[in-house]
Amino acid sequence: MIDLYTWQTPNGEKPVVMLEECGLDYRLQMIDLSSGEQKTPEFLAINPNGKIPALVETIGGVPHAVFESGAILVYLAEKTGKFLPASGPARYDTLSWTFFQVGGIGPMLGQWHHFDAAAPEKIPYAIERYRKESLRLLGVLDDRLKGRDFLAGDYSIADIIHFGWVRAGLSGLKNDSAAELTSLAAWVERVGSRPAAKRAIEKLDQAKRAKTG
Ligand SMILES: N[C@@H](CCC(=O)N[C@@H](CS)C(=O)NCC(=O)O)C(=O)O
Incomplete structure (x- = not known):
């Protein structure tokens, strides 16, 4: 069990x-x-x-x-x-995008949320540093998803690992920046519609x- x-x-x-x-x-x-x-x-x-x-x-x-x-x-x-190819280039493509989340999207969006919404003191430098890097990383995902349904070939652990963070990140973004991330927004809908x-x-x-x- x-x-x-x-x-x-x-x-x-x-x-x-x-x-x-x-x-x-x-x-x-x-x-x-x-x-x-x-x-x-x-x-x-x-x-x-x-x-x-x-x-x-x-x-x-x-x-x-x-x-x-x-x-x-x-x-x-x-x-x-x-949800993870057993070998070959498709496996490492999937692992690359999986660990992009663990090393980038998770820590950067997490720090952005912390300094923007949770920290007892507003530190403009910290908020701006993590906001900028988070938007850059979300932009990398958006570019990757142009002309593709999923991050690494078929639906995989790379999509599963990003789903909650990107959903939260996009819903927390003010209209200005979210409007540009159309491929990412469509991907959130696609993954979120799965039973x-x-x-x-x-x-x-x-x-x-x-x-x-
Ligand atoms: N790199 C870890 C991050 C895990 C993590 O940050 N978990 C948070 C919740 S989202 C937590 O347990 N926070 C409680 C704490 O730090 O005390 C993973 O991907 O599993």
Whole structure:
């Protein structure tokens, strides 16, 4: 059985979409970030970095933990043989765009949101630095998607890993910059219309409400 430790955030959503796409059985274990459950000794034993998502699969009574969303998606793709080509250029194309999210889109949009909306002090230099880099990265995705349906050939973990972040990023953008990212906006619609993506969003929402009341 697979236990997914997660919360309703763009990083937390990625493996839920993947599990739904793969049709695997799993249990959602909600880790309430607002009450610090990600830093308990029990959770740190699963992910020493104290962040969601993390997955534990118990096979033959032996639990095996995987953390970092990119590693979790690769693990599930290799387990099922889905959404990541097994070899050759298509595999590395998919991995390149997958890790573009982990190393670029996630950290940059995350810092932008932090300095723009969450930081107790408004620091114009920090807001501008991360806003500019986030828009540049979103522009790279938009260019990539011109004339293509998905980031790396067929629908893959590269699309799954970007979906929540790009959806949140575009909805947070004021009209001016979002208007130019038309290929990316069309891709968000395309990925978001998949039944698995809809189920994942709904299941996370329900599980969060069940936990927080
Ligand atoms: N690189 C990590 C990032 C994970 C991450 O930043 N998770 C956030 C939620 S979106 C978290 O757990 N934050 C709680 C904390 O830092 O205490 C991944 O892709 O899995």
